[in-house]
Amino acid sequence: MSAIRFGLLCGSSPAMLSLYRQIERVAMTDATVVLEGESGTGKELIAQSIQLSGQRSDKPFVAVNCGAIPAHLIEATLFGHEKGSFTGAMRQQIGYFEYASGGTLFLDEITEMPPDMQVKLLRVLECGNFHRVGGSEPVQVDVRLIAATNRSLNDAVQAGSLRQDLMYRLAVFPIFVPPLRMRDNDRELLAKHFLDELNQEAGTSKRFSRQTMDQLGRHRWPGNVRELKNLVHRAFILSADILTLEIPPVGDKKIPTVVDGMLDFTIGTALADAQKEIILATLHHHRGNKRLTAETLGISLKTLYNRLKVY
Numbered sequence: 001m002s003a004i005r006f007g008l009l010c011g012s013s014p015a016m017l018s019l020y021r022q023i024e025r026v027a028m029t030d031a032t033v034v035l036e037g038e039s040g041t042g043k044e045l046i047a048q049s050i051q052l053s054g055q056r057s058d059k060p061f062v063a064v065n066c067g068a069i070p071a072h073l074i075e076a077t078l079f080g081h082e083k084g085s086f087t088g089a090m091r092q093q094i095g096y097f098e099y100a101s102g103g104t105l106f107l108d109e110i111t112e113m114p115p116d117m118q119v120k121l122l123r124v125l126e127c128g129n130f131h132r133v134g135g136s137e138p139v140q141v142d143v144r145l146i147a148a149t150n151r152s153l154n155d156a157v158q159a160g161s162l163r164q165d166l167m168y169r170l171a172v173f174p175i176f177v178p179p180l181r182m183r184d185n186d187r188e189l190l191a192k193h194f195l196d197e198l199n200q201e202a203g204t205s206k207r208f209s210r211q212t213m214d215q216l217g218r219h220r221w222p223g224n225v226r227e228l229k230n231l232v233h234r235a236f237i238l239s240a241d242i243l244t245l246e247i248p249p250v251g252d253k254k255i256p257t258v259v260d261g262m263l264d265f266t267i268g269t270a271l272a273d274a275q276k277e278i279i280l281a282t283l284h285h286h287r288g289n290k291r292l293t294a295e296t297l298g299i300s301l302k303t304l305y306n307r308l309k310v311y
């Protein structure tokens with residue numbers, strides 16, 4: 001098992017190797033990217049890695065959490081405002097778009113952006129300019145946009161929290177970020193990587209207990225890489241020499257984990273759930289190659305496309 005690194009990312013599972021290939025390709029372009037993945041899977045780190053692998057690497061990377069800005073401030077925050085444009089606007093202020101000029105703007109939790117702002121964002125993406133709040137002159141910026149969401153884009157459109165036209169515009173290059181339970185062998189690699197970092201910082205040489213390494217594949221990791229990183233940190237603080245991670249006991253394993261190329265299901269798992277996990281795990285195993293996935297599963301390419309659309 002080699003400790004493969006790419007940009008700021010660590011991981012050597014087929015799912016991650018496929019991700020590296022996609023990052024490498026898209027980093028060379030200015031295409032808008034949308035990252036879709038569960039919380040803690042590394043979306044922000046991937047956005048930074050795209051920036052670092054491309055021609056904008058020495059330019060600013062500005063991250064904005066759309067869910068954390070009050071709705072009435074979001075326009076001025078993103079686009080800036082002119083002096084006197086509203087009460088308290090004592091002077092001109094530039095927004096995140098201008099801060100990110102020449103570089104990358106990362107819009108996290110894009111589905112939390114109010115619908116009227118989504119219209120304005122779409123306009124910027126279409127014509128490359130915008131107005132500061134209270135401004136009459138358009139401001140031209142060269143910014144690469146990367147958006148992220150921990151919901152499915154299709155679900156967000158269905159639920160009315162993402163405009164369909166914006167979804168199509170963002171999804172020029174969609175990247176699905178695999179959950180940790182789908183990354184065979186990466187859990188051990190990542191745990192060691194985080195421990196190495198902590199050891200280096202503290203000048204220590206703490207190690208994991210053998211049993212800890214064996215346990216990593218038995219947990220579903222709902223909090224993904226963040227959960228693993230925090231567990232390692234906690235164990236590092238609590239242990240003098242040998243670390244034992246406090247991995248929660250095996251619960252109801254309706255959703256399986258990929259360990260050593262195998263999926264283990266609890267008897268009683270619904271057939272539809274099992275089928276979905278088998279299809280997704282096989283797709284990751286073949287690094288996103290749909291033709292090979294359909295062949296391996298013994299289904300037609302059309303059936304595979306239909307299933308993936310539903311998922």
Ligand SMILES: Nc1ncnc2c1ncn2[C@@H]1O[C@H](COP(=O)(O)OP(=O)(O)OP(=O)(O)O)[C@@H](O)[C@H]1O
Nearest residue numbers: 009010011038039040041042043044045150225226
């Ligand atoms: N492949 C990886 N290699 C090394 N560190 C990682 C990797 N993926 C994630 N991390 C680390 O795990 C933590 C969570 O990652 P990040 O914040 O990028 O997740 P996220 O998908 O943006 O989560 P959220 O949806 O909650 O915003 C960070 O500390 C990040 O540095």
Ligand SMILES: [Mg+2]
Nearest residue numbers: 043044108148
């Ligand atoms: Mg994030």
